[in-house]
Amino acid sequence: MQKTSLFFIAACCIANAGQKRDYAHTTRKNVQETYRLNHIHQTVDFVRSKHKQYLPLQQTKMTMWEALEYLDTFVDDGDPDLGLSQIHHAIQTAEAIKKDGHPEWLILVGLIHDAGKILYRFGEPQWAVVCDTFPVGCAFSDTIVYHELFKDNPDRVNAHYNSRHGIYKNCCGLEQVLMSWGHDEYLYHVVKNYLPEQAQYIIRYHSFYPQHQHSAYDHLLSVYDQQMFDWVKLFNKYDLYSKEEVAVDLEKLKPYYKALVEKYFPEPLQW
Numbered sequence: 001m002q003k004t005s006l007f008f009i010a011a012c013c014i015a016n017a018g019q020k021r022d023y024a025h026t027t028r029k030n031v032q033e034t035y036r037l038n039h040i041h042q043t044v045d046f047v048r049s050k051h052k053q054y055l056p057l058q059q060t061k062m063t064m065w066e067a068l069e070y071l072d073t074f075v076d077d078g079d080p081d082l083g084l085s086q087i088h089h090a091i092q093t094a095e096a097i098k099k100d101g102h103p104e105w106l107i108l109v110g111l112i113h114d115a116g117k118i119l120y121r122f123g124e125p126q127w128a129v130v131c132d133t134f135p136v137g138c139a140f141s142d143t144i145v146y147h148e149l150f151k152d153n154p155d156r157v158n159a160h161y162n163s164r165h166g167i168y169k170n171c172c173g174l175e176q177v178l179m180s181w182g183h184d185e186y187l188y189h190v191v192k193n194y195l196p197e198q199a200q201y202i203i204r205y206h207s208f209y210p211q212h213q214h215s216a217y218d219h220l221l222s223v224y225d226q227q228m229f230d231w232v233k234l235f236n237k238y239d240l241y242s243k244e245e246v247a248v249d250l251e252k253l254k255p256y257y258k259a260l261v262e263k264y265f266p267e268p269l270q271w
């Protein structure tokens, strides 16, 4: 299916969706505090330390299904729209993608895209697991949610890091860019050898709202990134607008999704 028709379907799907990401009026209690801590502590040094700690993928070995089952116990404190556990969000996203007739690999991405939130089980605080992502090592865009809360981030007053390009060359490509640490980057490294290129890219950048909603970092993107972001934008409609405070029927849907996960990830993964 062509991407243009994919966009049309996604646009129809969300036509009647209610407003999302209203951070100013959310009734969820911990959202602003989670972002406050995120914006203070996400620095170049912090991100590098987390890469060193987690990217060797030596935490544990477990199946993707086991990771998804853990999400049944996890509620995202950075999400202004949903207070249900993450397994409901995973299946709501996948079901919306399936309903619109997208390929199987994209349904799978819908199901697993937030499985990196397993970081919380390894002892990471919510602010280092959830929240929108953004580049570190260059100026923080004022399109980032709760931008004013960066005032206490030490990189904001570091001359190496606080210019528009910071430590990066113009249009260097996101592969060269350090993103704030969280579930996106982590899961990308766990699953990258098992999935198509578009699936890997969606997982890695699905929380990069300053770019996919505001094009705030065009000066760091390569031509390749610009093309791949069409997939992230398509996926985002399902990630965001499938959220409903109505629990899915897990027992009914589980056999299909368990079989799907086991098709792509037949063996336990290194986490």
Ligand SMILES: [Fe+2]
Residues within 6 Å of the ligand: 113, 114, 183, 206, 207
């Ligand atoms: Fe996510």
Ligand SMILES: [Fe+2]
Residues within 6 Å of the ligand: 089, 113, 114, 239
């Ligand atoms: Fe999500």
